[in-house]
Amino acid sequence: MTRWTVLGSAHSVAAPHAANTHFLLVTSRRVVLIDCPGPMFPRLLTMGVDPKGVTDLVLTHFHPDHVSGLVLFLQNLWLAGREETLHIYGLADTLERAQRLLSLFQWERWTRTYEVVFHPVEGGHLEPLWQAPDVHLYGVQICHSIPTLGLRFVFPESGRVLAYSADTAPCEPVEELARGADWLFHEATGAFAHHTSAAQAGELARRAGVRHLFLVHTPPDLDARRRLEAEARQTFQGPVAAAWDGLTLVWEP
Numbered sequence: 001m002t003r004w005t006v007l008g009s010a011h012s013v014a015a016p017h018a019a020n021t022h023f024l025l026v027t028s029r030r031v032v033l034i035d036c037p038g039p040m041f042p043r044l045l046t047m048g049v050d051p052k053g054v055t056d057l058v059l060t061h062f063h064p065d066h067v068s069g070l071v072l073f074l075q076n077l078w079l080a081g082r083e084e085t086l087h088i089y090g091l092a093d094t095l096e097r098a099q100r101l102l103s104l105f106q107w108e109r110w111t112r113t114y115e116v117v118f119h120p121v122e123g124g125h126l127e128p129l130w131q132a133p134d135v136h137l138y139g140v141q142i143c144h145s146i147p148t149l150g151l152r153f154v155f156p157e158s159g160r161v162l163a164y165s166a167d168t169a170p171c172e173p174v175e176e177l178a179r180g181a182d183w184l185f186h187e188a189t190g191a192f193a194h195h196t197s198a199a200q201a202g203e204l205a206r207r208a209g210v211r212h213l214f215l216v217h218t219p220p221d222l223d224a225r226r227r228l229e230a231e232a233r234q235t236f237q238g239p240v241a242a243a244w245d246g247l248t249l250v251w252e253p
């Protein structure tokens with residue numbers, strides 16, 4: 001069984017019912033965290049997931065609402081006695097900053113019980129981060145104010161495809177990673193520089209032939225979310241929803 005959970009759905013100013021946007025993917029072989037904005041142990045335990053079981057962490061970009069829980073997560077894994085290697089993926093810029101941040105906390109001196117392997121991604125074109133039997137993950141640099149990685153998950157056993165825009169303005173690489181996806185999780189921060197409005201997300205989903213569109217990185221306010229859904233429906237004919245914290249997609253295998 002494969003499970004995709006929205007751990008957080010909000011833009012950079014979160015609320016009690018809506019954390020900053022981040023996700024969890026669980027397959028038969030992997031537990032993948034996509035971004036790490038806050039204290040991850042309580043978040044994962046609330047969802048019934050053992051934080052020590054996270055196999056991979058993908059960081060989309062180095063903005064605080066996406067990565068500020070990183071140091072605490074790695075420290076907690078150590079103090080909880082993790083032993084398995086943790087794999088961290090991201091653009092070179094993101095991983096370099098992440099390691100500088102860890103160095104400020106002198107993590108070289110931690111008597112860590114586990115290894116961390118950083119996997120820098122070039123991102124100039126849609127390239128594989130990994131290709132395992134359960135999931136192939138592709139990433140490409142999209143169009144934000146700093147280097148940012150958009151993601152396309154392909155599940156070979158079921159033929160399903162799930163894409164996540166990360167933070168971005170509408171641009172060709174986003175359309176490329178979303179092409180033919182069963183589910184597109186697209187940011188809908190608004191028509192600001194380096195971001196996307198709900199109408200633009202709908203337009204991109206339509207052009208890319210997406211089946212279901214979920215809006216993320218949205219205001220926590222529920223009325224605002226209803227307005228964004230209505231806005232996206234003007235440009236996209238398929239099912240649209242503003243994602244909420246805890247929203248989970250489950251499919252076989």
Ligand SMILES: [Zn+2]
Binds near residue numbers: 144167
């Ligand atoms: Zn951002």
